[in-house]
Amino acid sequence: MSEEKWSERDPPRDFRQLLDDEGHLLDGADVPSLEDDELVEFYRTMVATRRLEDTMLNMQRSGEASLVARELGEEATPLGAAAALDEDDWVFYTYRQNAALLHWDVPMAKIILGTTGQEPETIAEGLDDWDSPVNFSPDYTPVAVNVTNAAGSAMTDRLRDRDTVSMVFIGDGSTSEGSFHDGMNFAGVFDAPVVVVVQNNQWAISEPSQRQTAAETFAKKAEAYGVPHERVDGNDVLAVYDAASEAVERAREGGGPTLVECVTYRMGNHNTSDNADLYRDAGELKEEWAERDPIDRFSTYLGNRNLLDDDRREEIRNEVDAEVDDAVETARSVPDTDPMRMFDHHLHGTSWREAHQRTEFQREQEGENPFTDFTGEAFDTEQWEGHGPDLDIDIAPLDPSEDDVETEDWNIVTAVNHTLRQEMSRDDAMRILGYDIGPIGGVFRATEGLLDEFGPDRVIDTPLSENGIVGTSVGMAMRDDRPVLEIQFMGFSYPAFGQFMYAVAKMYERTGGDIELPMTIRMPYGGGIKALEYHQESTETFEIHAPGVRVLCPSTPYQTKGLLASSIRCDDPVVFMEPKRIYRGFDEPVPTDEYTLPLDEARTVREGEDVTVLTWGAMVRHAESAAEEVDADVEVIDLVSLSPLDVETILASVKKTGRCVVVHEARRTLGLGAELSALVNEYAIDRLKAPVKRATGYDVHFPDNDIEDDYLTDAERAKYAIEAVMSYEY
Template identity: 60%
Template sequence: MPWTEHRPSENFYRVLEPDGSIVSEPPDLDADELLSFYRTLRLTRVLEEKMLKMQHRGELSLITHSLGEEATPLGSAAALEPGDWCFPYYRQKPARLYWDEPPAGIIAGRMGFEPETVGEYIDSDMPVNFTTNYTPLGVNVTNAAGSAIVDAFTDGDAVSLAYIGDGATSEGDFHEALNFASVFDAPLVTVCQNNQWAISVPIQRQTASETFAQKADAYGMPGERIDGNDVLAVYEKSREAVERARAGEGPTLIECVTYRMADHNTSDAATVYRDDTEREYWANRDPLDRLEAYLEEQDILDDERKAEIRDDARASVEAAVDTVERIPKSDPSLMFEHHLHESSWKERHQRAELAAELAGENPFGDFTGDGLDGSTDSLAANSSGSSGSVAGGDPPSGTETEETNLIGAINRTLRQEMIHDERVRLLGYDIGEIGGVFRATESLFDEFGPKRVIDTPLSENGILGTAVGMAMRGERVVPEIQFMGFLYPAFGQFMYTLVKTYDRTGGSLEVPLTVRVPYGGGIKASEYHSESTETYLVHTPGVKVVCPSTPAEAKGLLASSVRDPDPVVFMEPKKIYREGKNQFRPNHTRSLTRRELSARAATLR
């Protein structure tokens, strides 16, 4: 039986009535800009109609529509400027098209081409920085908060815009993102595209709040509620929010009230859970029809120009389809690209298995790890002994060396790297003035200040999510998770974004990030303070896992981790934080890919 729908209040900002008549002062846009809105709306409709036909023919996978909701992503994204950042989910095609993403790129992505293949055959030079579409809902907003925090701390000019649906406001990432953005006064604009349905679940099962905009009050930020089918209203209020953010006045939450006219996607059947009454009501509030009526009234649009714009859209989409149909299938070996910047034995082994399978041979004949052809290719073959009394080899006479325990080596290395690269930022809770619960960051807050040693709200998922967003912007971020057992709440961000961003973007976005995690037992700690979850980590593609056993290793490996372009989890055995000391050169580093064995370990091998 279908849900009883609750029609939302129309207590919101509106410029155009559903019939296109004016009720508020329109934004200052010239005829060319207004026509660019209309062209984008029309192009979106034509593109989605074509993609739906292709999906029905089995030419591409399932697709989502923005039918009836196009004004929300279009009007908000149009308020951005070149150099800004946008973090969309899967219902913002109009935003991408407005900022010149080729329709061929959108089609190719849904046809299963790898991003490397799309980039090779389809030119795209978008003036606004768009991330790939996020499917795990809510995590994009936390990354966007991290992006915005970078501009807050560096006095940057960019604004970060994130989209979220009404259903995804129930995710913890939504709360964490808005909380972090507000605490750090970051230039983030979050648009809630309230289409009133999260697949089959209506808004009354998402929140007991009267509106989504009022949730902004809890975070000490402005909240705006807008007619989401009025592109001029969306643009006007989004422009105001973007201008506030750019002026250093902090984040804004915007609720755009719209309606999902189509099924959730092509695997859904909305008739199972809702009737047509509300759909008919909202069909009379169509954003394209509304803008069209206004432009006709303003003598900007006539029948001839409408036909011309429709024909241009159809020609553009057909040309896009022709382009995509000429693209060769992605090489299956591309599945191995852009997980890490270097290859590993496991990757080379899997590549060999794939090559054997494609050649019609048995891919499962290597039972020893020596390779399908019997040649040894293992970590041991890429290792070297190291028996010097001083890490890094015995220095020339008179060369300065340091001696400290493991926790001291970590502290000194963090300081060294912060001096070496001003992009290095530490974040976590309790890491500031008290120097962390194990004193790993002691004195660094006093030396480098609160914008580089960042005490955060208590949220592991928020810490990791904002750190990923900061790393996307080129910062060298070192988040601390206070105990390894506290990493569990952050596994969403870990799996969705930290380990997959480099791969999902075809190598266009790096995440140079080192997660410091004290781990293990031996200190008589309580539950969840003695976890050793490295098994989860080492079986996850897209991350390097490092665990030092001596102060010298900690010094060299941590320095190399911070400088590495890939995500690294740096596991710190807290039982030996203060056991034993090593000597090492001040700038000592150790390779993360070349295995160096101590003299004792070499004898055990």
């Protein structure tokens, strides 16, 4: 531990300070130019924050609120920093910045409702219309994710020549997270106009600052990213405002990012489920820090300037009391969330899965058994059609066999490349991000030529960080861009899993449908190319398990073009799996004009009466070969959309043939085959003439090159599975 470098008791005080510990202006201090009424308003906002949070604490104690985190003693930091922003700027915040929200006119009732547990749309409907001059992200719970998103938001501003600034708040503990590093790194490399405010309250739940870093200060971390930094007395609202204003101005004028560390102290528990007495002996420290209380200090300063006297203080207290009481009443008037709303705002359009689960849930709510559908057709699922926003893209396929459709022979990589070019020309909001995608056009050359054609602002070679690529793209997508990302190999998507689950999959639902993330994550997947470890993974199970994301996988060049165009145009996040094993496996005629294909329809590759093979991607051709070789009439279904599934097509086929084989490349346990098998068992068991069989990878790590071919699912394994179910007798 690095106690000797950094101590909670007395963090280095070589920081910017305008007021002394009691609130008197320091000699020679330059007071920022704020009107008198603005100064009094600062005081009022801090008083209001404290009063509001006390009330929420009481509501929590009486069971009305679930969890409350307060900024007791830290109010000057979020307030002073956010007050430095201007209209249209963006704030990416967490759970300890209520003063920033109040400063920018977020209704108190909305803040209270953040603790009582209603979902965002219910809250929005329950409150009178309100507007803030600045834009607030959702309040992030997973820590540090917002830093990368804010960096992306700022990158977009810079690339679009907008003079908007993004400000992000993060706690001291959270600066240990990878997303902080990625956000800082990208912000530095791309000169992003973002101000990162480290609200250093010296504790991260039970762990003190010195457990987070061996650096002398948190501000110093910025040096590694080439980002200017400054430490400031976080309990001195004028100093915070002053430092933040400089940082904001630098960002706005093209000077790039700044990290501002605001040194303060968490006077209370981490939140209402914490008991700080268990881990810190804070009595003495609290007294010391209480003497530097930001409200008292500022009150003294305003008193010295004759802007505040006891009468005015009392008046403000009374006004704030009334305001908080009103807000509590308003919050209480907002109804509980309609439980059916848990299904809202995951994907555009209504999938079979969503409609069916809604119906199950509806039955459960009405006291009816939800599990009585044994066919997949027993429930009235049509009632949910058009329930939420549509998947608003024009689906206009072109048939390459038609005489008047001009085609060229392309393989899958060529199809990706042409589609990216086509969509970039079509939509200025689209940007491509990834590693090695610039001058060399990606390790598979899928982006070849695009940098020359569209320039470095639209084809962006990034630092080597999947989490950074995904996290900044989220911020870009929040700000009107339509990013298309390349993750070099699907096996290297693991570092991005945090951003994927916390932001990509969640943003639309988390904001009650307010913020869409139109982003497409291209991932070459699968084995068969004799590569090193982790270059052969098929990780779709993880992505499919995330609600709020589409997972698509083409198997031909024709499909690749139509599906990729649809994915890019759609407003849902899409994981676009590219079967790299057959990237250059074969050519076929692909229409050169624009066309789109449906995102939610499986493709019947081959019709048959005896057995259904469910498969996708690089396995489709193996399934077709197997179908040729067996003595049975095989129907091969290419799933195309792995999430959500085209359940109607799957069930219709299995009910027709009475047999089902799943062929996939990924490991078996909890591979998509498990879900498909469950689906068939749940809704078609009485049509089955044999158990479902899964020809898949084994439950081992992808083996080394020399035995890779033995491991991989191929036509032979698929053939065995088909023969097994064909010869099965009950």
